[in-house]
Amino acid sequence: MxxxxxxxxxxxxxxxxxxxxxxxxxxxxxxxNALKPKEEFMxxxxxxxxxxxLDNLTASxxxxxxxxxxxxxxxxxxxxxxxxxxxxxxxxxxxSKFEFRGRGTVMAFFLFAMxxxxxxxxxxxxxxxxxxxxxxxxxxxxxxxxGIYLPFNVFLLRSYFVGIPHxxxxxxxxxxxxxxxxxxxxxxxxxxxxxxxxxxxxxxWTWNEFFFANSFIQSxxxxxxxxxxxxxxxxxxxxxxxxxxxxxxAVLPMMALYLFLQRRFIEGxxxxxxxx
Amino acid sequence: MQVTANARMxxxxxxxxxxxxxxxxxxxxxxxxxxxxxxxxVVMGPTVGTLALSLTDWDGIRxxxxxxxxxxxxxxxxxxxxxxxxxxxxxxxxxxxxPVVFGLIVASVVSKAGKGQMFYxxxxxxxxxxxxxxxxxxxxxxxxxxxxxxxxLQQWGIQNVPLWLGxxxxxxxxxxxxxxxxxxxxxxxxxxxxxxxxxxxxEEAAKVDGASRIRIFWHVMLPQLRPTISxxxxxxxxxxxxxxxxxxxxxxxxxxxxxxxxxTYMYKQALQNQMPGYxxxxxxxxxxxxxxIMALFGILRKRGWDV
Numbered sequence: 001m002x003x004x005x006x007x008x009x010x011x012x013x014x015x016x017x018x019x020x021x022x023x024x025x026x027x028x029x030x031x032x033n034a035l036k037p038k039e040e041f042m043x044x045x046x047x048x049x050x051x052x053x054l055d056n057l058t059a060s061x062x063x064x065x066x067x068x069x070x071x072x073x074x075x076x077x078x079x080x081x082x083x084x085x086x087x088x089x090x091x092x093x094x095x096s097k098f099e100f101r102g103r104g105t106v107m108a109f110f111l112f113a114m115x116x117x118x119x120x121x122x123x124x125x126x127x128x129x130x131x132x133x134x135x136x137x138x139x140x141x142x143x144x145x146x147g148i149y150l151p152f153n154v155f156l157l158r159s160y161f162v163g164i165p166h167x168x169x170x171x172x173x174x175x176x177x178x179x180x181x182x183x184x185x186x187x188x189x190x191x192x193x194x195x196x197x198x199x200x201x202x203x204x205w206t207w208n209e210f211f212f213a214n215s216f217i218q219s220x221x222x223x224x225x226x227x228x229x230x231x232x233x234x235x236x237x238x239x240x241x242x243x244x245x246x247x248x249x250a251v252l253p254m255m256a257l258y259l260f261l262q263r264r265f266i267e268g269x270x271x272x273x274x275x276x
Numbered sequence: 277m278q279v280t281a282n283a284r285m286x287x288x289x290x291x292x293x294x295x296x297x298x299x300x301x302x303x304x305x306x307x308x309x310x311x312x313x314x315x316x317x318v319v320m321g322p323t324v325g326t327l328a329l330s331l332t333d334w335d336g337i338r339x340x341x342x343x344x345x346x347x348x349x350x351x352x353x354x355x356x357x358x359x360x361x362x363x364x365x366x367x368x369x370x371x372x373x374x375p376v377v378f379g380l381i382v383a384s385v386v387s388k389a390g391k392g393q394m395f396y397x398x399x400x401x402x403x404x405x406x407x408x409x410x411x412x413x414x415x416x417x418x419x420x421x422x423x424x425x426x427x428x429l430q431q432w433g434i435q436n437v438p439l440w441l442g443x444x445x446x447x448x449x450x451x452x453x454x455x456x457x458x459x460x461x462x463x464x465x466x467x468x469x470x471x472x473x474x475x476x477x478x479e480e481a482a483k484v485d486g487a488s489r490i491r492i493f494w495h496v497m498l499p500q501l502r503p504t505i506s507x508x509x510x511x512x513x514x515x516x517x518x519x520x521x522x523x524x525x526x527x528x529x530x531x532x533x534x535x536x537x538x539x540t541y542m543y544k545q546a547l548q549n550q551m552p553g554y555x556x557x558x559x560x561x562x563x564x565x566x567x568x569i570m571a572l573f574g575i576l577r578k579r580g581w582d583v
């Protein structure tokens with residue numbers, strides 16, 4: 001393909017800068033409000049601060065009980081990532097390497113499960129969780145997250161596994177490896193990039209998820225970051241400096257990850273949606 | 277039973293063939309079982325439960341009674357449901373046009389931006405990474421009548437600034453703008469990668485023939501993007517019926533029921549008004565609408581519409 005040096009006119013650059021302000025502006029406002037001294041917030045809400053302060057951030061961190069919330073979110077995130085990678089990896093391996101009757105049905109099953117809107121299973125799930133005493137427990141939340149994120153990631157992993165040559169596994173089998181050993185010793189290391197994409201996406205989703213975390217967890221000490229933020233907003237609703245600082249704390253970890261791994265985030269999220 | 281090439285290759289001596297065959301058939305299922313059970317437990321089982329619940333008068337506490345199609349009959353007479361449905365259709369009309377066109381225009385400008393492409397792509401995708409609760413709150417602050425954007429507008433001498441979230445006539449559009457702010461960047465990335473796969477030679481040829489930029493876009497680029505556009509439209513339409521997040525956090529359906537969507541209405545009926553049976557009926561209506569959209573696209577594709 002011929003690579004032509006594109007000529008970008010001044011107008012299109014101006015246009016892109018305006019779009020940039022629209023896309024990123026609200027987040028810059030968040031940072032601005034969080035770092036601005038409280039007394040300046042009322043006098044010039046959109047203006048730049050005369051000095052930067054970390055007071056809002058430290059106050060929100062302690063008053064929002066964020067240390068606890070971070071522990072909960074990280075724990076839930078890691079557990080969900082491990083479960084999704086393990087169960088999803090096994091399922092994807094089966095769907096990519098074996099030919100068996102019913103494979104199409106299983107694929108359709110996962111495809112359907114992937115596109116079911118949460119409203120369609122919310123009500124029975126809610127009452128099921130009450131019966132099983134999984135309500136108000138992080139284990140219950142981990143199970144929900146694993147269940148809803150599995151189907152998408154099965155497809156994501158499968159599309160990667162399909163590209164791994166069959167012969168690699170066959171050679172190992174002749175050397176006496178069982179199917180499970182082939183999977184763990186040969187496929188897993190090759191597919192590490194795919195698993196890291198899964199980990200990244202599941203980590204992002206569990207971190208930002210608020211709906212299940214809000215309806216299925218009631219105890220304050222079990223709240224994850226996004227629902228802690230919601231309760232914080234509820235009790236400090238008039239103090240926008242603190243609310244902004246709390247918001248900044250909640251988004252900062254994912255922003256930092258995104259800064260380094262943009263490509264992986266973007267490709268994982270868009271390609272999955274097209275192939276699925 | 278299908279016998280695959282590797283099955284034959286692997287038939288090692290010393291094991292009775294019948295037993296091997298069984299093992300062979302079970303193996304794929306052993307790998308699948310954990311994931312299947314998990315998905316069944318959390319998503320598919322409860323989905324079937326919704327079907328059953330929609331035929332009962334369950335209040336969440338006392339044992340449910342079978343009431344046949346009564347819930348469906350009440351749904352057809354429920355003005356609140358139809359008000360919410362109307363909002364969903366408004367939502368769909370908005371999202372199938374503005375973010376799609378905007379995303380396409382920006383993508384075509386970005387695709388010509390040379391070295392800056394990756395930077396712009398990452399920046400425009402960024403709202404997708406921010407948690408809904410936080411971005412909803414930032415925008416609620418921007419919309420706030422006492423220290424939000426309205427104070428600036430008033431300084432500029434604009435009188436009669438609207439109450440963005442308080443005025444029932446515009447509240448839905450204010451929330452849609454926030455969701456659109458998040459959504460369009462995602463579409464932009466899809467368009468951008470589709471644009472990179474278009475045939476550059478065609479574009480060059482049209483340019484040599486003296487076609488204007490707009491004509492090239494309309495007659496050369498757009499036809500090549502048709503599969504992407506129709507996929508995006510289908511995704512957006514299906515997703516419009518399930519829209520929930522931003523309305524739930526920003527207005528919870530209010531003021532009055534100006535921003536009520538099927539999703540928020542269902543949630544209220546299920547967990548606040550103690551009518552899970554009726555809520556299940558609403559959820560099924562929502563799923564049915566998505567199903568109709570999917571079927572429609574399926575039919576068009578079968579008829580050779582290449583959508």
